[in-house]
Structures are given as structure tokens and as C-alpha cells.
Amino acid sequence: MLTADRSTQALPARRASLGARLGRSPSAFAYLLNAPAILLLLALVAYPILDAFWLSLHRYNLRRPDVYDFVWLQNYVDVLTSDLFPGSLGVTLLFTFWSTVGVLVLALGAALVANEKTPEQPVLRTLLLLPWAMPGVVTALMWKWIFHPQAGALNGLLFSLGLIPAYRSWLMAPDTSYLSIVTANVWNTMPFSVLVLLAALQTIPGELYDAAKVDGADIFGRFRYVTLPWLVHPILIVLIVQALGGIRIFEIIYLLTGGGPGNASTTLGFAAYMTSFVSTDVGRGNAWAYTIALLTFAIAVVYMRLLYGRGDIRT
Amino acid sequence: MSSTALAPPRRRLRLSGRSLAIHAGAVFYILWIALPFAWVVLTSFMTEAESMSIPPHWIPDYITFDNYLAFVEPSRFGVSFVGSGAAQAAPRALLNSALVAISVALLNLVIGSLAGYAFARLDFRGSAALLMTYLATRMVPALAIMVSLYLIFQTLGLLDTLAALVLSYLTFTVPYSVWIMASYLRTIPRELEDAALVDGCNWGSMMLRVFLPVATPGLVACAMFAFMSSWGEFLYALLFTSTLSSKTMPIVIAGFVTDVNTSPTLMNAGGVLAVIPPLVLALLFQRMLVRGIAAGAVKG
Numbered sequence: 108m109l110t111a112d113r114s115t116q117a118l119p120a121r122r123a124s125l126g127a128r129l130g131r132s133p134s135a136f137a138y139l140l141n142a143p144a145i146l147l148l149l150a151l152v153a154y155p156i157l158d159a160f161w162l163s164l165h166r167y168n169l170r171r172p173d174v175y176d177f178v179w180l181q182n183y184v185d186v187l188t189s190d191l192f193p194g195s196l197g198v199t200l201l202f203t204f205w206s207t208v209g210v211l212v213l214a215l216g217a218a219l220v221a222n223e224k225t226p227e228q229p230v231l232r233t234l235l236l237l238p239w240a241m242p243g244v245v246t247a248l249m250w251k252w253i254f255h256p257q258a259g260a261l262n263g264l265l266f267s268l269g270l271i272p273a274y275r276s277w278l279m280a281p282d283t284s285y286l287s288i289v290t291a292n293v294w295n296t297m298p299f300s301v302l303v304l305l306a307a308l309q310t311i312p313g314e315l316y317d318a319a320k321v322d323g324a325d326i327f328g329r330f331r332y333v334t335l336p337w338l339v340h341p342i343l344i345v346l347i348v349q350a351l352g353g354i355r356i357f358e359i360i361y362l363l364t365g366g367g368p369g370n371a372s373t374t375l376g377f378a379a380y381m382t383s384f385v386s387t388d389v390g391r392g393n394a395w396a397y398t399i400a401l402l403t404f405a406i407a408v409v410y411m412r413l414l415y416g417r418g419d420i421r422t
Numbered sequence: 423m424s425s426t427a428l429a430p431p432r433r434r435l436r437l438s439g440r441s442l443a444i445h446a447g448a449v450f451y452i453l454w455i456a457l458p459f460a461w462v463v464l465t466s467f468m469t470e471a472e473s474m475s476i477p478p479h480w481i482p483d484y485i486t487f488d489n490y491l492a493f494v495e496p497s498r499f500g501v502s503f504v505g506s507g508a509a510q511a512a513p514r515a516l517l518n519s520a521l522v523a524i525s526v527a528l529l530n531l532v533i534g535s536l537a538g539y540a541f542a543r544l545d546f547r548g549s550a551a552l553l554m555t556y557l558a559t560r561m562v563p564a565l566a567i568m569v570s571l572y573l574i575f576q577t578l579g580l581l582d583t584l585a586a587l588v589l590s591y592l593t594f595t596v597p598y599s600v601w602i603m604a605s606y607l608r609t610i611p612r613e614l615e616d617a618a619l620v621d622g623c624n625w626g627s628m629m630l631r632v633f634l635p636v637a638t639p640g641l642v643a644c645a646m647f648a649f650m651s652s653w654g655e656f657l658y659a660l661l662f663t664s665t666l667s668s669k670t671m672p673i674v675i676a677g678f679v680t681d682v683n684t685s686p687t688l689m690n691a692g693g694v695l696a697v698i699p700p701l702v703l704a705l706l707f708q709r710m711l712v713r714g715i716a717a718g719a720v721k722g
Contacts, residue, residue: 137546155570227448242654
């Protein structure tokens with residue numbers, strides 16, 4: 108839908124005065140207008156992504172800048188065969204999976220509820236902006252305090268309800284540290300998905316429900332045969348946005364668990380950061396980062412095809 | 423949750439059962455979002471001793487504003503708090519965050535509306551491919567380019583400056599701004615510019631006097647998104663800043679979070695302070711943002 112309209116070809120005569128200076132070509136003018144964005148992204152995204160790959164083929168440590176040896180794919184071999192790789196890949200994929208499932212289920216429910224005219228609706232819709240606007244560090248701070256091993260709200264609440272026999276160190280135990288970061292991430296990323304689904308729900312024509320009613324569909328039938336088909340596309344978008352965010356998760360790990368206990372919550376992103384900036388081994392660190400980039404690329408291709416398929420972008 | 427929201431508990435009371443489920447669902451979601459943050463706000467008004475009581479006090483027995491005053495007047499409260507160093511850094515960090523976020527927003531307005539105009543009004547070769555390239559750029563993980571950006575900024579001597587943050591934040595805001603502006607400017611009727619041009623405006627003054635004023639909602643949405651994603655950014659700020667001359671609020675907050683000895687009340691007050699600017703903006707521009715989110719992801 109964002110392609111330029113055919114009718115623009117016949118530019119008004121007056122505009123040609125500027126067009127003339129630019130060689131009478133709307134194309135040249137268009138690229139001139141795009142030049143700041145293109146130059147910026149060439150310098151700060153395109154060059155770095157190539158440079159990062161080039162670095163990943165070298166042995167290069169920031170603490171020993173004089174050593175810069177081309178080692179082919181050795182860094183990738185080292186990463187893929189390292190003890191950390193299977194675990195961190197598993198943590199990343201499972202984190203992505205559970206975050207996505209959690210967000211999808213919760214967001215679908217919230218969108219259906221927020222689509223109804225109830226006294227609570229305006230409150231709910233406004234509150235959705237809170238996690239969305241909240242910086243990631245503040246989200247992390249909030250959950251760190253909720254999961255606090257002594258004074259945390261979760262311990263106090265569950266203990267007083269008799270659901271746990273003793274206070275627990277949620278973030279320091281391997282089984283619960285994982286669940287805790289998923290919870291924090293779901294809380295933080297859910298509103299975006301709710302707003303996307305809600306916008307789609309609001310476009311469903313009421314006649315479809317009326318027709319389904321006439322055909323004798325009960326409330327489940329109407330959800331199954333009217334609502335759900337209408338939501339297929341926004342649901343796919345939610346899945347992809349969540350997957351892209353999950354694969355590159357770093358901030359919440361860094362702040363809540365530090366990848367621990369041990370390596371129980373170390374993701375690919377955290378491993379990339381630690382290798383590049385703590386071990387200062389930027390050659391191998393970039394090999395870690397590139398595995399993330401390749402996973403992202405695979406998902407991105409699916410995403411682009413989806414947008415094409417829906418007609419958001421036409422060639 | 424989806425099934426509970428829709429499923430009537432009993433067949434006979436279909437309508438009331440359904441609305442009961444909807445009310446229950448609404449209350450559940452309101453509590454799920456509000457309670458965690460309410461706990462942060464409540465703690466920020468407690469004394470340090472009370473915040474550490476076991477079992478936790480939900481409502482403070484004694485309300486104190488000292489945690490907030492520690493940020494405003496660090497000299498008076500500095501010694502009495504653990505982690506007061508971070509509190510002393512807060513005013514400067516807030517200023518840095520604001521400077522960076524505002525600069526990024528302004529630059530996005532210029533870069534985004536120029537490129538957006540080209541997509542909305544000019545038929546040029548490769549426009550679809552270029553638009554897809556912008557989208558692809560946005561998907562490049564920060565983790566994949568962080569080392570190269572670090573080395574670039576090191577070479578240019580920009581490490582630990584606000585300029586490094588502004589430049590790195592442009593990498594993920596500009597592609598999105600181009601998309602927002604392109605889809606918004608398409609909705610403006612072409613006759614408007616044509617009339618201005620016929621009346622003798624040149625292209626520049628047509629843009630400034632006629633086109634951009636009409637495009638204000640799109641421009642505001644563009645600036646808001648750029649401001650918000652810059653205000654809370656963490657990874658680049660963690661890597662490229664080292665002293666107070668460039669540290670932003672997220673880095674100061676992170677200092678609280680990762681330091682086990684931090685006073686919890688001070689930490690929570692800092693969190694509330696950091697969330698206020700983006701939250702106020704989000705509430706002020708609620709409609710616009712919701713439309714923007716939906717438009718960016720669902721339909722243009």
C-alpha cells in the first residue's frame with residue numbers, strides 16, 4: 108500500500124522547476140529525499156553488519172589489538188562446539204517459545220475483553236500503555252523486587268496464602284529463574300500484541316456475527332468461524348514480533364539473572380555480550396552474534412513474505 | 423483466557439454468564455498490569471526498614487518522601503542511603519536521557535518526513551525494494567552490530583559522548599519513522615499541494631507552510647516513537663557510556679538493579695522517576711500511539 112501512486116508521474120508544471128535542477132527526474136528527486144536515511148543506514152547498519160561478519164572470521168581480542176589473524180570459520184566451530192552452545196541455544200528457543208505462547212494466550216484474551224463495552228474497558232485500555240511505555244530496565248527492577256528472596260511481594264503473597272511452605276529465591280534457583288524471566292518478559296511485551304489484535308477485532312463487520320447467528324452458530328462457533336479466521340494475520344504478526352524479540356533477548360537476562368544460576372538462563376545474546384565485552388574476544392563474540400543474526404534472518408524472511416502476501420507492500 | 427472470556431458458565435444464563443466472564447476477565451487484566459507497578463510505587467514511599475519487613479507491608483505504615491528527595495537533594499540524604507551514589511547521578515542522567523531522546527526525535531522528524539514524502543508522492547524506480555530494505559534494516563539485531571559500532575565510535579573518539587548514543591539510536595528509529603511517515607503522508611489528499619503549487623508556492627515553502635502542518639499527527643507519532651524507544655534503550659547505552667558525561671537513566675537504574683546492596687526504596691523511587699516521562703507522553707498521545715501501533719503492524 109505504500110508504493111507511489113501511478114498518477115504522480117504527471118507532476119504539476121510548477122514542481123518541474125525543482126525537478127529541473129535535479130535532472131527532470133522524479134527518481135533522482137526521490138533518492139535525494141531518501142539520501143539522509145540511506146547514507147545513515149549504510150554507515151551505521153550495513154557497514155557494521157558486514158564488518159561484524161569480517162571480524163567473526165578473525166582472531167581478535169580488544170586487549171591484544173596487535174593480533175589480528177584471519178582464521179576462516181574457526182570462531183564458528185569454537186562456538187558451535189563449546190559447552191555453552193547447546194544450553195544457551197536451548198534456553199533462547201525455550202524462552203522464545205514460552206514468551207510467545209504466554210503473550211499470545213494472554214493478549215488474545217485481553218483483546219477480546221477490551222473489545223467489549225464495559226465500565227472497565229477504558230481503564231484496561233489505558234493501563235495497557237503502562238508496560239508498553241515502561242523502559243526495560245524499570246520492568247526488570249520491578250520484577251527483581253517482586254521476586255526478592257526476603258521482602259518480595261511474591262514470597263509474601265504465596266506464603267500468606269499457604270501456597271509455598273517457605274520463602275524462595277526465585278531468581279537464584281535454576282527451575283524458577285527461567286520462569287521468572289519469562290513472566291517479566293510476557294508482562295512487558297503483552298500490550299503491543301493486545302493493541303494489534305484489538306485493532307483487527309474492531310474491523311470485523313458486525314453482519315458476519317449476525318449471519319453466523321442466523322446460521323445457528325453458538326458463541327464458540329462464532330469465535331471459531333468468524334473471529335479466529337479474521338485474526339489469522341494479526342496473530343502471525345504477533346508470533347513473528349515475539350519470536351524476533353525472544354531470539355535476541357539480552358537486557359532482562361543481564362539485569363535479572365546475569366545468565367545464572369551457573370548458565371541456567373544464559374541466552375545466545377547474553378553469551379555474545381559476555382564474549383565480546385567481558386572476555387573482550389570480539390572475533391568469537393561476533394560469531395555468537397551472527398548465529399543470532401542468522402536465526403533472525405530466517406524469521407524475517409517469513410515476515411516479509413507474509414507482508415507481501417497480504418498486500419501491505421506491492422511491487 | 424480466550425475461552426473463559428467467551429464461554430458462558432451456564433447455558434440458561436447465557437448473556438449474564440458471558441458478561442460475568444468479561445467483567446472477570448477485565449478485572450483480572452487490570453490487576454495483572456496494575457498490581458506489580460503499584461507495589462513499586464508503594465515501596466517507593468516506605469522507609470527502608472519497613473520495605474524490608476517480613477512478611478511485606480503492602481500499605482506503608484508511615485509515608486515518607488525521602489526516597490524522592492534523595493534524588494533531588496542528594497547532599498542532604500546522601501550518606502544515609504546505600505546506593506546514594508546512583509541517586510546523585512540521577513539528575514545528570516535524566517538530563518542526558520532527555521537530550522538524547524529529544525535529539526533522536528528531531529532528527530527522525532527531518533529524515534523520516536523527507537523519505538516518507540518520496541514514498542507517498544513520487545513514483546520512482548525501486549521504491550518497493552527500498553521500502554523493504556528499510557524494514558529489513560530494522561530487523562538487524564543490535565547484538566550483531568554492537569561490536570562494530572563500538573569500534574567505529576572508538577575510532578571517531580565518540581565513546582562516552584551523547585553523540586554516540588544519538589547515532590546508534592538512529593539505526594533502529596529511522597527505518598520505522600520512514601514507514602510511519604510514508605503511510606501517514608499517503609493519507610493526505612494530493613489536491614492540497616497542487617493548489618499550493620498553483621498558487622505560486624515553490625516546493626520548499628509548500629512543504630513547510632501547507633504539507634507538514636497537515637501532517638502534524640503523523641509527525642507527532644513519529645517523534646513519540648523515536649523519543650520513547652531512545653529514552654529506555656539499554657544495550658548501546660551500556661556499551662558506549664562510561665561516565666556521567668553520557669550515562670543515561672537506564673544505566674543508572676541498572677546500577678541499582680544489579681547491586682545487591684542497593685536500598686530497595688531508593689531503587690523503586692528511581693524506577694518511578696524513570697517511567698514518568700514516557701508514561702506521561704503515552705497518556706497524552708494515547709489515541710495517536712494506539713493508532714500508530716495498529717497501523718505499523720496491521721494495516722497502513
